[in-house]
Every structure is written in C-alpha cells, then in structure tokens.
Amino acid sequence: MRGAVDEQQPADRSDRPTGNRADVPGATGVRRALTALGLCGVAIAGCTSPEVATTAAPITLSPSAYQNKLRSANIAVAAAFDRFATAGSPQDARAELAQASAVVVEAARLLDVDPPAEVLTVHRDLLAGLRQLAVDLSQRSDQAASMELCAAPSIIASVSNAPGVNSLRAVREAFSSGRGGVSYQWGESLLAPTQFPERRLANGQLLNSLRRTGNGQIRIDNGTEHDAVVKLVQDGESIVSVYVGKGSNTTVDNINDGSYQLYYTSGIDWDDQLKTFTRSCLFKRFGTPVEFTTVPIKGGIKYTTQAVRLQSSTRENAPTTVPAQSFPR
Incomplete structure (x- = not known):
C-alpha cells in the first residue's frame, strides 16, 4: 500500500524582490x-x-606670447655661453661646461609649448637644436676632464663649430625670414663660428725672470710633441719661466745658487693672459730638484750647468703629472 505523499505547493512568488538588479x-x-x-x-x-577624466586641449600661443617664450630661452642660452667664457683651467672648464649643459636643458623646457601653427616645423628644429647643444656641451665637459680642452679660447672655438650651434643658426635664419607672414627674433646670443687659435711664442722667450744674478745655467731640450713652458720654482714662487718650442732647445743663464723644483706645461695655443695652453695641455713636475752652486777655484769660479730633456721617460728623475691647480703660475 502506497504511503501518502504530501503534495508540494508552488511557492508564493509575491515575496520575491522586483525591479532592477541594482x-x-x-x-x-x-x-x-x-x-x-x-x-x-x-x-x-x-x-x-x-567617470573618465578629460584633459583640456593645449592652447596654441599667440605670436606675441611665443616671442616672449623665445626671449626667455635666448636669455638662458646666453647665460650658458657666459659660464665658460672665461674658464682658465681644465677643472674650471669641466664644471662650467657641465652647468652650461644643464642651463640649455632648462631653455628647452621653457619652450615646451604649442607654438603658432606657421612656425611649428621651425619650433621642432629649435627644440632639437637645443637638445643637441646640451649634448655638445656635456661632451666638451668630458674633453676638459681629459685635458683635450683646457681654457676658454679653444672651448669657444669648439662649441661654435659643434652640431648644436650650427643647427641653431639655421633656426635663427628661419625665424627671421618671416615664413608664414610673421618673423620672430631668437638666437642673438649664438656664438659666431670661430677657428681654433694657434698662438705661439718665440723659442727661448722668457715669461718671467726674478733674482737672476748668479752664474748657473740650464739647457732645456723639448722632445715632446708640443711647445712647452718650463719653470724653475723656489718656495712655491716661479723664479724663471721660459718658452721652449717643440723639437727645440734653449739655455737660461745667470741662475742664482740654490735648489729649484722643475715644472713644465705643454700643449697647443699659449694664452699669455691666462698663462696656459688652451688645449692638449699637460702639467708635469720633475721628482728631484735641480741644484746650482758656485765655488771659487784657482783663477776663477766653478758653477753648475744643468741639462734637462722634456720627454716621456722611465729615468729616475722622470716627470710626473700634477693637477693643473697645483701648477705654479
């Protein structure tokens, strides 16, 4: 006999939630x-x-507003050139060129704007030229560190012929040509192309001479690849400085008795005002002082004659490199 099964009633759906799933x-x-x-x-x-964030479209500058931006950037570039215009040593040059590069980067940042449509292409060339100039200055800072560039005259010549300045001169011409009906002023401070200077003094020319009333003599042979200036230094003071051309020799006489430290610098392009070669410079000091004595002998005196040759050498008294700032001026 089958058992009774309770019949399930359909659930009342009136209690279900209605409306949107939300x-x-x-x-x-x-x-x-x-x-x-x-x-x-x-x-x-x-x-x-x-919600989607929306950004307002960049505003294109008016010609007058853009000219103001160009003026600010030009002032920054002029300041960059001024930084190394008087550099008198490789150390100064290295630091000033690195800072000049940073200033030019800032000048490019000032011009990160939307220019008037008629100069859009020239504006892009301007930004590219400034970025290249910053690279050029950084590279020349490295050249100062390696003493390929040593002082302002050769640095200016190098920068003035670098790719960055060359391209920026073309930008200056494009701005002033009035393409698109409007001309702009920019680049007044750009360096003019300058040749590397090649100044030399006469072989044997004395640059300074103090207390030369003695009898000693020193003969100097320059076997290096560049001209040199040789110094006899006593108590940190340069007593005698003489210019010796490459492959040449000279003799300095009337040197007082005493002990002298022997220094020399060699390079290209002697700047008489800065008292340094402006590129490919080296600064050397001989390890052993040179001595001068005078003694009386029968019928006269006996005095010292020294002989020095400037060249790379492994001899006992071979010169060693010294920092430019330690070289006596």
Whole structure:
C-alpha cells in the first residue's frame, strides 16, 4: 500500500524582490568594489560606467606670447655661453661646461609649448637644436676632464663649430625670414663660428725672470710633441719661466745658487693672459730638484750647468703629472 505523499505547493512568488538588479541588497557595495578594481563596465550587471577624466586641449600661443617664450630661452642660452667664457683651467672648464649643459636643458623646457601653427616645423628644429647643444656641451665637459680642452679660447672655438650651434643658426635664419607672414627674433646670443687659435711664442722667450744674478745655467731640450713652458720654482714662487718650442732647445743663464723644483706645461695655443695652453695641455713636475752652486777655484769660479730633456721617460728623475691647480703660475 502506497504511503501518502504530501503534495508540494508552488511557492508564493509575491515575496520575491522586483525591479532592477541594482536594487538587490549589497549590489551597491559590489559595484563600488568593481569600479575600484577598474572592472566595472557596461557588460557587468550592477555597474555604472566610471567617470573618465578629460584633459583640456593645449592652447596654441599667440605670436606675441611665443616671442616672449623665445626671449626667455635666448636669455638662458646666453647665460650658458657666459659660464665658460672665461674658464682658465681644465677643472674650471669641466664644471662650467657641465652647468652650461644643464642651463640649455632648462631653455628647452621653457619652450615646451604649442607654438603658432606657421612656425611649428621651425619650433621642432629649435627644440632639437637645443637638445643637441646640451649634448655638445656635456661632451666638451668630458674633453676638459681629459685635458683635450683646457681654457676658454679653444672651448669657444669648439662649441661654435659643434652640431648644436650650427643647427641653431639655421633656426635663427628661419625665424627671421618671416615664413608664414610673421618673423620672430631668437638666437642673438649664438656664438659666431670661430677657428681654433694657434698662438705661439718665440723659442727661448722668457715669461718671467726674478733674482737672476748668479752664474748657473740650464739647457732645456723639448722632445715632446708640443711647445712647452718650463719653470724653475723656489718656495712655491716661479723664479724663471721660459718658452721652449717643440723639437727645440734653449739655455737660461745667470741662475742664482740654490735648489729649484722643475715644472713644465705643454700643449697647443699659449694664452699669455691666462698663462696656459688652451688645449692638449699637460702639467708635469720633475721628482728631484735641480741644484746650482758656485765655488771659487784657482783663477776663477766653478758653477753648475744643468741639462734637462722634456720627454716621456722611465729615468729616475722622470716627470710626473700634477693637477693643473697645483701648477705654479
């Protein structure tokens, strides 16, 4: 006999929630979580589209506003050139060129704008030229560190013929030509092309001479590849300085008795005002002092004659490199 089975009645559906799924309890929290994760989109029920940030379109500068920007950048470039215009040593040159490079980078930043449409191409060339100039200055800072460039005259010549300045001169001409109906002023401070100076003194020319009333003599042979200036130094003071051309020799006489430290610098392009060679410079000191004595002998006196040859050597008294700032002027 079959047992009785209770017949299940259909559930009353009147108590089910109605309306949009977003009305389900907790749906708001889910929507917030999905939105925070960036997953909430129109394809996910219960989500609303996240707000999209909008950026205003860049404003194109008017010709007068753009000219003001050019003026500010030109002042910055002029300041960059001024930094190394008086550099008198490789150390000064290295630091000033590095800072000049940073100043030019700032000048390019000042011009990160939307220019008038008629100069858009020239503006891009300007930015490229400034970036190249910053690289050029940084490279010449490295050359100062290696003493390829040693002082302002050769540095100016090098920078004035570098790719950055050459391209910026073309930009200056394009601005002033009035292409598109408007001309602009920029680049007044750019360096003019300058040749590397090649100044030399006469072989044997004395640059300074103090207390030369003795009998001693020193013969100097320059076997290096560049001209040199040789100094006899006593108590940190340069007593005698003489210019000796490459491959030449000279003799200095009337040297007082005493002990002298022997220094020399060699290079290309002697600047008599800065008292240095402006490129390919070296600064050397001999390890052993040179001595001069005078003694009376029958019928006269006996005095010292020294002989020095400037060249790379492994001899006992071979010269060693000294920092430029330690070299007596």
